[in-house]
Each structure stands twice: as structure tokens, then as C-alpha cells.
Amino acid sequence: MTALIELSGLSKTLTGQGEPRPILSGVDLTVNAGDSVAILGRSGSGKSTLLSVIGLFDRADSGQYLLGGADITRVPERRAARLRSAEFGFVFQRFFLLKHLTAAQNVAMALVNGQGWESRRTRRAKVMAALDRVGIAHLAKQRPPRMSGGEQQRVAIARALVREPKVLLADEPTGALDTETGALVIDALHSATDRGCGLILVTHDHAHANRMHRVVRLTEGVLRAEPRGVAV
Amino acid sequence: MALSGRFRSALVIGGQSIRARKLRTLLSMISLFLGVLAVVAVQAGSEIANRALLADIELQQGKDGSLRAGLPPGPDTVAITTDLLADHPGIVGATETSAVIGEPGTTPINPGAQPFKHASRDQGGYAVRCDANGMCTQVMDDSPAPPGEAIEVRLVGVTGDIRQFRPFPLKSGEWLSFDGEPSLSPRLVLNQEAADGFAAHPVPAQMRVPGASADTTPRITGVIDDGGYAPTAYIRADELFTWLNPADAGSDPRTGQGTMMQLYLWPSDQPALQTLTARLSGAGVDVTHIYTSPVDSRDRIGSQLDVMRWIFLGMAALVLLIGVAGILNVGLATVGERVEEFALRRAVGTPRVLLAGIVLAETLIIGLLTAAAAVGAGAAALEVASTLFGPSEPLLADVSFPWQAGVAGVVAGVAAGILGGLLPAIRAAGIPIATVMRA
Structure with missing residues (x-):
């Protein structure tokens, strides 16, 4: 079976105003369809950078990145945008919902992105199905300022799921939520794996990490398997 | 399909953004409105002036693209031509002579068909002849008649409906009918100056033609x-x-000078003119004095008006630039506020070019809405001006809003939208996608 995501020897050095800082040093990771992987690591360890590389926000300096068997290590930006639209769904710690749009319009943002065009009726059906999947279809016409943090994050998850992505990337999605609401959000994310979607979750929360199929830790730029139930 | 999807996406997202920032959109529109209105006003003003000037020239010279031919005087010229x-x-x-209507054997109120405003019977032993423009010349008159209640007019005999070349607007009554036999009681159509003269000076209905x-x-x-400025009456030539x-028509018995017969024709009728030339030549008329000239008034006045138009358009463009600066200012501020939105849109697969398209679509929509408002305001203002000042100012009477001004307004709005939105669009397209990750 072809792996959904296959990273081998991926390296990345951040260059800014100061000295160049190696952040990823030969990362190897394989994610299969329906697989869920939690990435742990201390702040500044490069978790978000790794997620940026996987989500094609950024490119690795060296190594190889295969998506469904196709090498996309040096993919140009135009194709990367197409892949982000078709293959990936993103959930961030901050929800990034547009305040002037309703929940349904925020979800539809992923459909109105210049990558093809669907009729208003089709868009509406897809949006309502995505909202229904995370249990907030009744809030479709609400605007974000009138919704709780958990509801807003579920709108963000619906936005990530509406295009039926193959990979869901979540960067500390429960960081701004209380424990109970966070658990609900992890439920919503994890349910996507039931339909064959791969899930990569960056988190500091071991309880949430332990609900994933695998847990890995990023230390000094290298990913290592994390024993289950270990608290740091 | 890809282009259509991006175009539609840009319009949908741009529309959403405009609705979300109504006050800011309004502020952008206000400064641009004045600029577009200036362009509309300049274009409308020059078009109306152009139309008025052209209409005035058409009345006297003939329609643009037609031909005028002058036939030299001669005993058989009029008979052969008619x-x-x-x-x-x-x-x-058209052949011209003079006629005095009123008391017989008297000197008319306006000798020589002078415009009534400047009419004087005391010419110091001279007679006066005036042309259609009111230009008068004096000729010797040894035996002036006593003053009487009579009016002298230029009498223009026409062989057909001259209005197909000189579109005289009918002020009252009806134009000459060329159907049926000629009447023994000649039917006259007066120009406004002659009508005013007859209204001011009641005279007996007796007409003498030299x-x-x-x-x-x-x-x-x-x-x-x-x-025309001189009192004139039009009559069926027959x-x-x-x-x-006919041999006496077209010549002034007092001066002995002949008057050329004028022909009005379209270029397609030139073969008939060649036939006429041959017949006149056969009758002994000196055809070397036949001249033909095209009426090209549009070209002549166009070059005169263009200079003024460009000067005023230059001033309007400066006002428009202020509007562009307004859009640019608001656009840059808005992009600065929407950094996260644009980064997020890139994260969900929106291409850079579409992000630029979204910003441009917003400024274009603002430009078009502003243009529509400015064109509407211009048309409404013209309508009001026409209603209020039309009766006293002929230039504004029954004037319609020129479509060229509408087009100029839309072009100005679109151009301002593109110019004002270009820099914000480039900036939006360059926002790094990792912004959402670092937030």
C-alpha cells in the first residue's frame, strides 16, 4: 500500500536576522490513510515548521517529501496552492474565522478559492454537511463573535473538512480551549480518520496526543517515537 | 473554467468584503465621485457644445458629408436647373431674391432685409443689401421711395424639401408642401427674425418681388x-x-449683380450634377465657375473643440487622481488589516493571483459603483438645468445627456479602480502564508 505521506531525511534551516538555525535535521515520517499522528515537542522545537513543510506553506532545504507516492519536495507555488486546496485541511490554534462572515460563509471560504467553481446549491450542501459532521449545523447563520471558542474551532474544523481532504493538519487546535471543549474538538478531528483521512496533530497535551494512533516527539530537529502515556 | 472560477471567486469575495466595510467603501467613493463627476461634466459639456455648434452650422451650411454646388448666374441657369x-x-x-411685403412703393422698415435690431431707413442715398448672416453692404440708390409700413425679406425659392440638408426646426405652423400644383397665392415659411418683424410691425399682405x-x-x-440673422422667407420655387x-431670378435688379444658385446634394447624386454641367455648357453658361464643396463641419469644429476639451480633461484628471489616491490609501490600510485573512486564504488553496484579483475586484466594484453614481448625478443635474434654464438658454433647451459622457465616466471609474487597487493588490499577493502559523 502506498503511504499517504512519506518524509525522508527532511531538513530545514531557518535563516533570519541572526545566525542560521537548523530546525529540522533529517526528519522521517510516514502517515497512512486513516492514520493519526500526534507530534509533541517543547516550544520552538520546530513542530509548526514541520507542519508548514508538510502543508506546503514552506519547503524543506533537503530530503524528500512524497504525497501519495508523488515527489512534491520542490513543488512550485501554483501547484502547491492546488494541493493545499485538494489534499489538505488545516486547523490552527487561533481559529482564523472572518468576523464579517457567517459560520457557513467561513466554511465556504475553502470552496470559493479559485480552484474550480461549484454552484451555490452544491456549495451550500457541502457546507451544511461539513457543519453537520462537527455538530453545529444549527449555527450556520451565526457570526463568530456570537459563538463560543469551541464552536468557533468546530467551524474551523468544518472549513478544513469541507473539501474532503486526504490529510488533516492541526496545529495546537485545543490550545485556546478548556479541557472539556478541547476533548470535543479532538473528537471531531479524530472522526475524520474513520473516513480514511490522515491526521497530524501538533499538541502539548499528552491526553489528546494519546488518543492518536501514534505519538512522536520532535527533539533537536529529529522525530522519535514517544512511549504511550509518558508525561513530561 | 479556471479563469471563470477565479473571476467568480474574486467577485464573490470582493462583494463580501465591500459589504463588511461599508463606511470605508463610502469614504473611498466620496473622493473618487468628485473626480469621476468632473470627467463626466467635462465630457458632457464638450459634447453638448459640439452638438450645438454642429447643429448651428448644419442649419446654415448643410449636413455633414453633403455637397454644396454653386451655379454661376446666367439667363438660362435657373430654368435649366429647375x-x-x-x-x-x-x-x-435654392435661388435667392428679395421681396417687400407691405405698402407698395415705399421704403421698408428694414431696407435690404436688414435685421430689425439694426434696421435704419436713413442710408444717406444708399440702398442696402444684406446676406443671411446679416452682413449688409451699401449700393447707390438715386431715388429712394418714401417710408412705409413694409418689411423686406430675403426670399429663398427652393425646388424641394431643403430640410433634408439643412434641418430647420419648425417653430410653429408647417413647412412648405411640395405636393400638388403651385398656388397663385405664394405660401411662405418665415425664419424667426422675419416672424418677429411681422409680429412687431403689422403690414398689409401684399408682396412685391423685383x-x-x-x-x-x-x-x-x-x-x-x-x-440666420436676416429676415428670410422660404417659398416653393415653382x-x-x-x-x-426664371431668367430674372437670382439677380438683383437694383445692383445688376447676379446671385449664384445653390444646389444641395449627396455625393451619390454627383452624376446628375455632371449632366447639369453639360446642359448648362450647351446653353452657353460659363461652367468653369461651377464650384462644388463638401460640408465637413464636424472636422472643422472638432479640431477647435478638441483643444478646449483636452485642457478641461487634464484638470478633471487631476481631480480624478485625488480620488485614486483616496482608493490607494484606503486600499493599503485595508490590506494591512487583512493580513491574516489573506494568509488564511492562501492556506486553503487560494492562488496569489486570485488574492490580487480580490483586491482589484473590490476597487473595480467601488470604481464602477462610483462611476454609476457620478453618471447618474450628471444626467440628473443636466435634466434639472435643462428644465430650469432651458427656456432662457437655448444651449440647454431639450438637451439630452450625451452617451459619450457616460462612457467617459465608466472608463474613468474603472481606470481609477485599477490604478488605486494595483499597489494594494500586489501587496496582498505577497503576504507570506506562514503568517497564520506564527500568529
């Missing part, structure tokens, strides 16, 4: 505006020649 024109209704001949076999009783059927030998 005979030929009977078979060519598309060509109209060289005519008898005085006649004219019937005035209508009043037109021919753009009704004039019932009483006047």
Missing part, C-alpha cells in the same frame, strides 16, 4: 429657425416662378 431637378428629388436647388409680373398676396404657413421669369 427642369433637371424635377427628375432628381434628392437634389435641392422683376415679378405682378404683386401677390402671400400666405404665411409656418415659422422655422434657420440660424410658386415664385409663376410670377417671376
Whole structure:
């Protein structure tokens, strides 16, 4: 079976105003369809950078990145945008919902992105199905300022799921939520794996990490398997 | 399909953004509105002036693209020409003489068909002849008649409906009918100056034409505006020649000077003019003095108006630039506020070019809405001005909003939208996607 995501020897050095800082040093990771992987690591360890590389926000300096068997290590930006639209769904710690749009319009943002065009009726059906999947279809016409943090994050998850992505990337999605609401959000994310979607979750929360199929830790730029139930 | 999807996406997202920032959109529109309105006003003003000038020239010279031919005076010129024109209704001949309407054997109120405003019977032993523009010249007159209640007019005999070349607007009554036999009581259509003269000076209905076999009783059927300053009456040529030998038409018995017969025709009728030239030549007329000239008033006045138009458009462009600066300012501020939104849109697969398209779509929509408002305001203002000032100012009477001004307004709005939105669009497209990850 072809792996959904296959990273081998991926390296990345951040260059800014100061000295160049190696952040990823030969990362190897394989994610299969329906697989869920939690990435742990201390702040500044490069978790978000790794997620940026996987989500094609950024490119690795060296190594190889295969998506469904196709090498996309040096993919140009135009194709990367197409892949982000078709293959990936993103959930961030901050929800990034547009305040002037309703929940349904925020979800539809992923459909109105210049990558093809669907009729208003089709868009509406897809949006309502995505909202229904995370249990907030009744809030479709609400605007974000009138919704709780958990509801807003579920709108963000619906936005990530509406295009039926193959990979869901979540960067500390429960960081701004209380424990109970966070658990609900992890439920919503994890349910996507039931339909064959791969899930990569960056988190500091071991309880949430332990609900994933695998847990890995990023230390000094290298990913290592994390024993289950270990608290740091 | 890809282009259509991006275009539609840009419009949908741009529309959402405009609705979300109504006050800011309004502020952008206000400064741009004045600029577009200035362009609309300049364009409308120059078009209306152009139309008025052209209409005035058409009244006196003929329609643009037509031809005017002058036939030299001669004993048979008028007879041969009217005979030929009977078979060519598309060509109209006009011959001019004078007529005095009123008390017989007296000096008229306006000797020589002078405009009434400057009319004077005391010419110090000279007679006066005036042309259609009111330009008068004096000639010796040894035996002036005593003053009387009479009016002298230029009498223009026409062989057909001259309005197909000189579109005289009818002020009252009706234009000459060329159907049926000529009447023994000549029907006259007066120009406005002549009508004003007859309204101010009641005179007996007796008309004498120099060289005519008898005085006649004219019937005035209508009043037109021919753009001329001298009092003028138009008459069917065949009704004039019932009483006047064609050989005597077109010449002034007091001065002995001949007057050329004018022909109005379209270029397609030039073969008939060649036939006429051959017949006149056969009758001994010196055809080397026949001249033909095209009416190209649009070109002539166009170059005169263009200079003024460009000067005013330059000033309007400066005002428009202020509007562009307004859009640019608001656009850059808005992009700065929407950094996260644009980064997020890139994260969900929106290409850079579409992000630029979204910003441009917003400024274009603002430009178009502003243009629509400015064109509407311009048209409404013109309508109000026409209603209020039309009766006293002929330039504004029955004036319609020129479509060219509408087009200029839309072009100005679109251009301002593109110019004002270009820099914000480039900036939006360059926002790094990792912004959402670092937030």
C-alpha cells in the first residue's frame, strides 16, 4: 500500500536576522490513510515548521517529501496552492474565522478559492454537511463573535473538512480551549480518520496526543517515537 | 473554467468584503465621485457644445458629408436647373431674391432685409443689401421711395424639401408642401427674425418681388429657425416662378449683380450634377465657375473643440487622481488589516493571483459603483438645468445627456479602480502564508 505521506531525511534551516538555525535535521515520517499522528515537542522545537513543510506553506532545504507516492519536495507555488486546496485541511490554534462572515460563509471560504467553481446549491450542501459532521449545523447563520471558542474551532474544523481532504493538519487546535471543549474538538478531528483521512496533530497535551494512533516527539530537529502515556 | 472560477471567486469575495466595510467603501467613493463627476461634466459639456455648434452650422451650411454646388448666374441657369431637378428629388436647388411685403412703393422698415435690431431707413442715398448672416453692404440708390409700413425679406425659392440638408426646426405652423400644383397665392415659411418683424410691425399682405409680373398676396404657413440673422422667407420655387421669369431670378435688379444658385446634394447624386454641367455648357453658361464643396463641419469644429476639451480633461484628471489616491490609501490600510485573512486564504488553496484579483475586484466594484453614481448625478443635474434654464438658454433647451459622457465616466471609474487597487493588490499577493502559523 502506498503511504499517504512519506518524509525522508527532511531538513530545514531557518535563516533570519541572526545566525542560521537548523530546525529540522533529517526528519522521517510516514502517515497512512486513516492514520493519526500526534507530534509533541517543547516550544520552538520546530513542530509548526514541520507542519508548514508538510502543508506546503514552506519547503524543506533537503530530503524528500512524497504525497501519495508523488515527489512534491520542490513543488512550485501554483501547484502547491492546488494541493493545499485538494489534499489538505488545516486547523490552527487561533481559529482564523472572518468576523464579517457567517459560520457557513467561513466554511465556504475553502470552496470559493479559485480552484474550480461549484454552484451555490452544491456549495451550500457541502457546507451544511461539513457543519453537520462537527455538530453545529444549527449555527450556520451565526457570526463568530456570537459563538463560543469551541464552536468557533468546530467551524474551523468544518472549513478544513469541507473539501474532503486526504490529510488533516492541526496545529495546537485545543490550545485556546478548556479541557472539556478541547476533548470535543479532538473528537471531531479524530472522526475524520474513520473516513480514511490522515491526521497530524501538533499538541502539548499528552491526553489528546494519546488518543492518536501514534505519538512522536520532535527533539533537536529529529522525530522519535514517544512511549504511550509518558508525561513530561 | 479556471479563469471563470477565479473571476467568480474574486467577485464573490470582493462583494463580501465591500459589504463588511461599508463606511470605508463610502469614504473611498466620496473622493473618487468628485473626480469621476468632473470627467463626466467635462465630457458632457464638450459634447453638448459640439452638438450645438454642429447643429448651428448644419442649419446654415448643410449636413455633414453633403455637397454644396454653386451655379454661376446666367439667363438660362435657373430654368435649366429647375427642369433637371424635377427628375432628381434628392437634389435641392435654392435661388435667392428679395421681396417687400407691405405698402407698395415705399421704403421698408428694414431696407435690404436688414435685421430689425439694426434696421435704419436713413442710408444717406444708399440702398442696402444684406446676406443671411446679416452682413449688409451699401449700393447707390438715386431715388429712394418714401417710408412705409413694409418689411423686406430675403426670399429663398427652393425646388424641394431643403430640410433634408439643412434641418430647420419648425417653430410653429408647417413647412412648405411640395405636393400638388403651385398656388397663385405664394405660401411662405418665415425664419424667426422675419416672424418677429411681422409680429412687431403689422403690414398689409401684399408682396412685391423685383422683376415679378405682378404683386401677390402671400400666405404665411409656418415659422422655422434657420440660424440666420436676416429676415428670410422660404417659398416653393415653382410658386415664385409663376410670377417671376426664371431668367430674372437670382439677380438683383437694383445692383445688376447676379446671385449664384445653390444646389444641395449627396455625393451619390454627383452624376446628375455632371449632366447639369453639360446642359448648362450647351446653353452657353460659363461652367468653369461651377464650384462644388463638401460640408465637413464636424472636422472643422472638432479640431477647435478638441483643444478646449483636452485642457478641461487634464484638470478633471487631476481631480480624478485625488480620488485614486483616496482608493490607494484606503486600499493599503485595508490590506494591512487583512493580513491574516489573506494568509488564511492562501492556506486553503487560494492562488496569489486570485488574492490580487480580490483586491482589484473590490476597487473595480467601488470604481464602477462610483462611476454609476457620478453618471447618474450628471444626467440628473443636466435634466434639472435643462428644465430650469432651458427656456432662457437655448444651449440647454431639450438637451439630452450625451452617451459619450457616460462612457467617459465608466472608463474613468474603472481606470481609477485599477490604478488605486494595483499597489494594494500586489501587496496582498505577497503576504507570506506562514503568517497564520506564527500568529
